[in-house]
Amino acid sequence: xxxxxxxxxxxxxxxxxxxxxxxxxxxxxxxxxxxxxxxxxxxxxxxxxxxxxxxxxxxxxxxxxxxxxxxxxxxxxxxxxxxxxxxxxxxxxxxxxxxxxxxxxxxxxxx
Amino acid sequence: xxxxxxxxxxxxxxxxxxxxxxxxxxxxxxxxxxxxxxxxxxxxxxxxxxxxxxxxxxxxxxxxxxxxxxxxxxxxxxxxxxxxxxxxxxxxxxxxxxxxxxxxxxxxxxxx
Numbered sequence: 001x002x003x004x005x006x007x008x009x010x011x012x013x014x015x016x017x018x019x020x021x022x023x024x025x026x027x028x029x030x031x032x033x034x035x036x037x038x039x040x041x042x043x044x045x046x047x048x049x050x051x052x053x054x055x056x057x058x059x060x061x062x063x064x065x066x067x068x069x070x071x072x073x074x075x076x077x078x079x080x081x082x083x084x085x086x087x088x089x090x091x092x093x094x095x096x097x098x099x100x101x102x103x104x105x106x107x108x109x110x111x
Numbered sequence: 112x113x114x115x116x117x118x119x120x121x122x123x124x125x126x127x128x129x130x131x132x133x134x135x136x137x138x139x140x141x142x143x144x145x146x147x148x149x150x151x152x153x154x155x156x157x158x159x160x161x162x163x164x165x166x167x168x169x170x171x172x173x174x175x176x177x178x179x180x181x182x183x184x185x186x187x188x189x190x191x192x193x194x195x196x197x198x199x200x201x202x203x204x205x206x207x208x209x210x211x212x213x214x215x216x217x218x219x220x221x222x223x
Contacts, residue, residue, distance in 0.1 A: 099212060
């Protein structure tokens with residue numbers, strides 16, 4: 001089945017710094033989503049981005065489907081950005097209607 | 112519009128007991144998916160329901176079952192609880208199961 005790899009696994013930054021999180025996937029996908037999981041476990045939708053580039057405030061994402069990767073950019077980090085960032089894909093083949101998840105990037109923003 | 116709701120928020124059970132978790136999707140969404148997330152890992156797919164029919168099932172034992180009601184809400188049932196069933200159970204709602212999925216706050220289950 002499809003493999004989803006996220007990097008880096010952990011990231012510690014000072015408030016105000018910028019960061020880039022990466023998601024690689026091993027096969028074609030129908031769609032890709034980025035989520036932020038806060039310390040209470042709530043998964044917050046960031047982007048639904050099977051291809052192209054989207055921006056939402058300080059966050060932006062780019063998916064290059066032909067090269068099988070997606071990038072999440074966070075600019076001017078704030079302490080509230082801390083948490084785990086997940087990439088999840090819906091495989092083109094053998095989906096079984098499920099999202100396949102990466103292991104996540106744990107982001108800590110220090111004041 | 113209200114988001115995805117789940118109940119209860121927290122639950123403590125003992126081994127061998129049975130548990131029922133509930134989920135109400137976003138209004139207008141007809142598909143509900145259930146995921147299990149253990150500490151330190153990404154969510155694992157359990158089921159997807161669409162129009163009251165099971166449409167996808169993950170690699171979980173038969174102790175796990177679910178159903179979807181005419182109002183599109185859903186229940187996840189787990190029988191004969193094991194210690195390893197302790198996890199955060201997440202419900203996701205989408206228009207038809209192919210589109211963007213939106214998650215509820217989860218039910219944190221502890222099995223003692």
